[in-house]
Amino acid sequence: MFEEKEKNKNRGLTFTILGIFVLLLTSAGIAIAVYTWNYTSDENRISTGDISMSLLESTDVISIENALPMSDTKGKQLGKNESFDFAVTTYASGKPGDINYSISITEDAVDEGYTKLGSENVKVYLTVLPEKRNDAYQQEIEVVAPTKVSEIIKENNTGNFTFKDEQYSKHSHTSSGSTITTKYRLRMWVDSEVDASDWKKDSDSKYQYKLKIGTAGSIKPIGVVE
Amino acid sequence: MSNKKIMVLSVVSVIVLVIAIVATSYAMFTANLSGTKANELTTGYVTLNCEETTFKLEDTSPMTDADGIKMENNEAICKLTSTMKGTMTIGYDIALDVIDESQEDGVNEDNVKIQVTKSTKGAEEQPKYLLETDANKGVYISSIQDETGQYNDDEDQGYNLDSDTITGDTEITYKIKTWVSNLKTTGADEEEVPNINESSSSSTCSNPQLKTKEECQSAGEIWGDEQTSTQKGGTFSFKLKITATQVLSDSGE
Numbered sequence: 095m096f097e098e099k100e101k102n103k104n105r106g107l108t109f110t111i112l113g114i115f116v117l118l119l120t121s122a123g124i125a126i127a128v129y130t131w132n133y134t135s136d137e138n139r140i141s142t143g144d145i146s147m148s149l150l151e152s153t154d155v156i157s158i159e160n161a162l163p164m165s166d167t168k169g170k171q172l173g174k175n176e177s178f179d180f181a182v183t184t185y186a187s188g189k190p191g192d193i194n195y196s197i198s199i200t201e202d203a204v205d206e207g208y209t210k211l212g213s214e215n216v217k218v219y220l221t222v223l224p225e226k227r228n229d230a231y232q233q234e235i236e237v238v239a240p241t242k243v244s245e246i247i248k249e250n251n252t253g254n255f256t257f258k259d260e261q262y263s264k265h266s267h268t269s270s271g272s273t274i275t276t277k278y279r280l281r282m283w284v285d286s287e288v289d290a291s292d293w294k295k296d297s298d299s300k301y302q303y304k305l306k307i308g309t310a311g312s313i314k315p316i317g318v319v320e
Numbered sequence: 321m322s323n324k325k326i327m328v329l330s331v332v333s334v335i336v337l338v339i340a341i342v343a344t345s346y347a348m349f350t351a352n353l354s355g356t357k358a359n360e361l362t363t364g365y366v367t368l369n370c371e372e373t374t375f376k377l378e379d380t381s382p383m384t385d386a387d388g389i390k391m392e393n394n395e396a397i398c399k400l401t402s403t404m405k406g407t408m409t410i411g412y413d414i415a416l417d418v419i420d421e422s423q424e425d426g427v428n429e430d431n432v433k434i435q436v437t438k439s440t441k442g443a444e445e446q447p448k449y450l451l452e453t454d455a456n457k458g459v460y461i462s463s464i465q466d467e468t469g470q471y472n473d474d475e476d477q478g479y480n481l482d483s484d485t486i487t488g489d490t491e492i493t494y495k496i497k498t499w500v501s502n503l504k505t506t507g508a509d510e511e512e513v514p515n516i517n518e519s520s521s522s523s524t525c526s527n528p529q530l531k532t533k534e535e536c537q538s539a540g541e542i543w544g545d546e547q548t549s550t551q552k553g554g555t556f557s558f559k560l561k562i563t564a565t566q567v568l569s570d571s572g573e
Contacts, residue, residue: 128566129408131368135560137419138396140377142427142500146550150526153544179542181526187553188379224540270379275526277542313381 143188143270147195147311152179161284166240169283170219176281179223182309183275186267193265195311197278198253199246201304208302214244215288216303220255222262223277234279237262242285243305280307364406368564373397380500382431382551385458388499389435396496398560402486411485412564413469414494416461417478419557426554429465429479433458433501436481441491450482458497472563485567500556520547 156178184193199218204210220238238255247253257263265274282305284290293301375393388394402410418429435458437447451467452459461479470483481494522545525536536543 128568129366129410129564130566131410131412131562131564133368133370133560133562133564134417135370135372135396135398136374137557137559138374138376138496138498139420139555139557140375140380140394140427140432140498140500141555142380142382142553144550144553145381146548148546148548150524150542150546151544152542153523180544181542183526186381188381190379190381277526313383 141188143186143190145187145190145193145313146185147193147309148181148183148185149307149309150181150183151307154179156280156282158283163284163286163288163290165286166217166219169217169240169281172281172283176283178280178282178307179277180280180307181275181277182265183273184265184267184311185273187271188267189270190267190313193267193311193313195263195265195309196252196254197263198255198308198310199243200253200306200308201243201247202306204302204304208300211284211301211303212244213247213303214242215285216243216305217241217283217285218243218246218305219281221279221281223279225277235262237278243282243303364404364408366406366408366410367403368410368412368562369401369403370560370562371399371401372560375498382500385433385435385456385501388433388458388501389456389497391497391499394498396498396558396560398494398562400486400490400492400494400562402488402490404488407487409485409487409567410564411471411483411567412562413471413477413480413483415469415478415480415561415563416496417476417559417561418461419559420555426552427500427556428554429462430460431501432461432556433499434461435459435497437495438482439493439495441493447493447495458499458501460501469563471565471567474563477563478558478561494560496560498556498558517550517552518547519550520545522546 154175156176158172158176182195182197184195186193197220201210201213217240218238219236219240221234221236223234237257237259239258246255262276265276267274282303374396377394380391380394383391398414400412400414416434434451435453436450437453438450439447449455451464464479464481467480469477469480481496484492486492523533524544524546525531525533526542527536527539530536530539530541533543
């Protein structure tokens with residue numbers, strides 16, 4: 095009799111716990127079922143193509159010995175071994191717009207036994223070469239008039255040439271997969287205003303000047319509104 | 321009569337008796353009363369909507385923050401509106417979910433930048449720049465990977481842009497300007513270009529079809545050594561994802 099009572103008591107307790115559990119589950123179920131909203135937009139897409147820039151430097155470099163001051167007129171006519179050719183090529187697989195680039199000068203260390211000639215004594219002259227050598231209608235086009243190197247290097251401390259005409263510092267890639275090459279010729283000479291009277295044969299008075307050129311590009315993207 | 325039969329008859333008799341007593345009890349007094357006060361419950365509603373503008377930009381190019389911000393047609397817009405009849409607080413996360421990107425060395429979260437603005441109709445500060453962006457500056461998408469949403473547990477939700485709550489009728493506009501950057505700051509002052517490859521080749525003609533020095537130079541081309549810098553392109557796609565849920569508070573909402 096007592097055992098049966100105990101059994102009923104336990105059964106009641108079990109039902110009570112179960113009831114509470116079910117009630118909790120129900121409440122939780124209601125809580126989970128609150129208002130929800132999920133949204134996913136359509137696709138946004140941005141793509142770029144491959145872009146490359148090359149600098150090709152001629153194996154024929156300027157090698158002027160026994161240079162003496164000369165006029166701009168003569169300096170502009172310096173020929174082989176007295177001028178340096180290089181080419182800037184840009185390629186774009188897509189149509190990125192204008193690739194703007196700059197050409198710069200960097201001074202190089204002189205050889206042992208020489209004193210560096212001041213950059214204010216050296217003039218450079220930059221032209222664009224015709225696309226085809228035999229094209230009678232195309233001559234070298236001046237893009238940087240005879241200018242002292244010191245004046246180029248001073249500008250923002252970058253050593254960048256300032257092009258007379260923007261078209262020679264820009265490649266417009268308006269069709270896919272385009273390659274554009276511009277060929278340049280650089281000439282350098284000692285400025286005619288330099289006083290060479292103290293230049294002697296001995297090593298203390300032997301002067302030399304060396305420079306390298308460089309190029310850097312950036313893109314002016316299509317669609318950017320100023 | 322067996323004991324068993326007597327027992328069955330007794331039980332049946334007791335049941336009949338009980339039913340009879342109960343029936344009799346009910347039958348003793350009956351009353352039907354109908355209340356006159358109508359209790360009514362009419363449901364309200366909540367509507368959320370994202371009026372979106374998407375973009376598809378082909379053949380763009382790596383650019384600076386200034387150009388990316390000035391650029392047109394590179395903006396994903398979501399005008400998030402809520403219309404409510406009734407009172408409810410809704411919490412939401414808005415995230416950028418990357419759905420397609422090119423190879424590791426192409427265009428990806430490491431070199432795609434965004435500028436995120438949020439404008440709330442009627443608010444004083446317009447617009448508000450989110451994440452670490454400002455009027456002149458974007459952030460790399462990969463830099464916001466630690467941002468987490470507050471109202472969803474979905475690990476695939478994407479890069480969280482903002483979490484907020486709304487109550488009543490509201491209009492919030494999110495604008496996400498997107499561009500490919502070519503510079504990544506890796507240290508205090510150090511910057512590197514992540515997807516640029518450098519290569520060089522010697523004895524090359526400026527016209528690549530000419531293979532010998534003689535041919536090259538006689539054609540008026542330049543023969544020499546070449547350095548090339550290539551930046552690889554690719555495609556980057558994303559969707560905006562919004563997860564909204566009712567916020568239950570002690571105030572009984």
